[in-house]
Amino acid sequence: MEEYDLIIVGSGPAGYAAGIYATRFNMKTILIGKESGGQVSESYRIENYPGFSMINGMDLATKFKEHAESLGVETMDFLEVAEIEKTENGFNVKTEDDIGYFGRTLIFATGAKKRKLGLLNEDKFRGRGVSYCATCDGVFFKDKTVSVIGGGDSAVASALLLSEYAKKVYLIYRREKKKMRAMPVWIERAENNKKIEMILESVPKELKGEEKLESVILDQNGKNIEIKLDGLFIEIGTDPESELAKKLGVSVDAKEYIKVNEDMSTNVPKVFAAGDVTTGSNMLAQIVTACAEGAIAAESAYKYLKKRGI
Amino acid sequence: MEEYDLIIVGSGPAGYAAGIYATRFNMKTILIGKESGGQVSESYRIENYPGFSMINGMDLATKFKEHAESLGVETMDFLEVAEIEKTENGFNVKTEDDIGYFGRTLIFATGAKKRKLGLLNEDKFRGRGVSYCATCDGVFFKDKTVSVIGGGDSAVASALLLSEYAKKVYLIYRREKKKMRAMPVWIERAENNKKIEMILESVPKELKGEEKLESVILDQNGKNIEIKLDGLFIEIGTDPESELAKKLGVSVDAKEYIKVNEDMSTNVPKVFAAGDVTTGSNMLAQIVTACAEGAIAAESAYKYLKKRGI
Numbered sequence A, B: 001m002e003e004y005d006l007i008i009v010g011s012g013p014a015g016y017a018a019g020i021y022a023t024r025f026n027m028k029t030i031l032i033g034k035e036s037g038g039q040v041s042e043s044y045r046i047e048n049y050p051g052f053s054m055i056n057g058m059d060l061a062t063k064f065k066e067h068a069e070s071l072g073v074e075t076m077d078f079l080e081v082a083e084i085e086k087t088e089n090g091f092n093v094k095t096e097d098d099i100g101y102f103g104r105t106l107i108f109a110t111g112a113k114k115r116k117l118g119l120l121n122e123d124k125f126r127g128r129g130v131s132y133c134a135t136c137d138g139v140f141f142k143d144k145t146v147s148v149i150g151g152g153d154s155a156v157a158s159a160l161l162l163s164e165y166a167k168k169v170y171l172i173y174r175r176e177k178k179k180m181r182a183m184p185v186w187i188e189r190a191e192n193n194k195k196i197e198m199i200l201e202s203v204p205k206e207l208k209g210e211e212k213l214e215s216v217i218l219d220q221n222g223k224n225i226e227i228k229l230d231g232l233f234i235e236i237g238t239d240p241e242s243e244l245a246k247k248l249g250v251s252v253d254a255k256e257y258i259k260v261n262e263d264m265s266t267n268v269p270k271v272f273a274a275g276d277v278t279t280g281s282n283m284l285a286q287i288v289t290a291c292a293e294g295a296i297a298a299e300s301a302y303k304y305l306k307k308r309g310i
Helices: A013-024 A038-042 A057-070 A134-141 A153-162 A184-191 A243-247 A287-307 B013-024 B038-042 B057-070 B134-141 B153-162 B184-191 B243-247 B287-307
Strands: A002-009 A029-032 A074-076 A081-086 A091-095 A100-108 A112-114 A145-149 A168-172 A196-199 A202-209 A213-220 A223-228 A231-234 A238-240 A271-273 B002-009 B029-032 B074-076 B081-086 B091-095 B100-108 B112-114 B145-149 B168-172 B196-199 B202-209 B213-220 B223-228 B231-234 B238-240 B271-273
Touching (some): A013 A029, A013 A038, A013 A057, A013 A287, A013 B134, A029 A100, A038 A057, A038 A112, A081 A243, A100 A287, A134 A231, A134 B013, A145 A153, A153 A184, A153 A231, A153 B287, A184 A196, A287 B153, B002 B013, B002 B091, B013 B029, B038 B057, B057 B074, B100 B287, B153 B168, B153 B184, B153 B231, B271 B287
Parallel strands (some): A029 A074, A100 A271, A145 A168, A168 A196, B002 B029, B002 B100, B029 B074, B145 B231
Antiparallel strands (some): A081 A091, A091 A100, A112 A238, B091 B100, B112 B238, B202 B213, B213 B223
16 A cells, blocks of 8 residues: 555645645645545636636636646545545545555545535526625625525625625525524624615525526515526535544534644544634635645644654 | 725735735725735745745735735835824824824734844845745755754754755754753754754854855854855744734734734734734744735624624
8 A cells, every 4th residue: 555644635725735735844645635626616716815816716726736746746636535544553545446545644625515505507607696605706796786595694794795895685594584593793784784685584496597697586485586686695504524534533513614723633643634624714714724724734744743753 | 094994014925815805805905014025025936835836936925915906905015104003993003104094903914034143145145045944945955955053943843844855954053952942852853863963052153155155154162164055044033023013912922923813813902913923823934824814814804893883
């Protein structure tokens, strides 16, 4: 079995950045990811990764990957990790094609997935009106009409942020107002905001449009209503991909995010984590914060081995 | 006096990234910095900022600045902040040219300065053999001979890291071994490393070379010795630029770094901090970690105002 100082699971910004830094520490490193680029590669346009005023998500993901590879990181994309087994000195990582890799340390950079509504056309309109990140895409909706779906903190905070740009923001929630999980202070701010209108007890049923999203049909207590809009922000939750880590005994929080210390270590020795799958960066899940966590995790893995003379 | 939602003090990566994110939150933002680009602009070549396989420091600093400006951040470079006064609703920031700016929130991104030996030619050889960051520049010294000056954790850890690349590493310390402040485990690793040779009770006196650094003259108990080398890493400490923050009552640690919480807030309400001047990112002072801290600080400043309906 091929031996590595570090195995990185996940091929988004956190994983590639961890790889870039691991090579600076001269660690023999392999990165295994089931996609290439993670959520980034699905982004239509990115304006908030410092250094690139505007770049397509796929292009940025490619840059990250090429950067890591140019420094010597082995990358295995579109390959899923099937199983990780703890051994005395590290971990045996087995991929779905039944090949094994031994790693002295591990970094989980497996990311998170935004929950989808599950409607027809949702994927088709992604980047054409449908978004899962107001911080990323809100600025593209200046003086437009948008909706946010959801009732948690992210949904209400997104509505507030969108009100800075859009001329009208509908906040659509499936139940009554008192069932909203968002902090009261956020809900109060939304109610006091003249641009924001709450549409309660309404469930999205259909997304309509030709080339891009034009309206959403809601089921409001059995009655159909149509909301014309330019953008729809879906904020109904995020699922961190922490299954593999949990099987190794890594602690997660109530929402399944991997709990990390300041050095990106987890509760399991030699196991580190970085990016959207973690509780790090004050939960600001952005490309640049994922990269920073990757860098910190790589340094911590290096120091772990070095202090023990490995 | 012109009013801003956010005033950023400092014009390195942390400051520009904070500006980029502040505009995403539609905050009216000004950035005031006494240099442009901070330490980055002094870096000869950068290979570890994810997305750029190789870029000159000045070029990357310019990209950060243009990115922030393109999104609407006002920037004032080469202008020093003279004084900051707390008011009821925010801060009056006065620059050295006696102009005042009002900010509802503040981010200190004032950076840190590596201590210099203070030798003739030290600046001339910077990027031509003299470096202050093994993590950044170590990889450029494959199979070369290098020295590290210092006896603290950074110095010994740098020597260990450099041993991964260089064929020979001299660790030069001005006093006897037992006076070294580095953790015993680091010192032990260095002693057990065949490439590392400690030169004790020796003080650098002169840097010699034509176009680039070729040797260093040490004063070893009154006797001159010359060490031929390709690279000299100066690790004798870092001074965070936290004076202005301290005057506002911001808490710092024993080494004068601004103490930050996970959201980059400080002990003083409405005052945030980011980058090398802080205790954040597990003290891994890198461009990408500074940027991430800037993004988090900007979001926190935004949330602070938003929760209060400001």
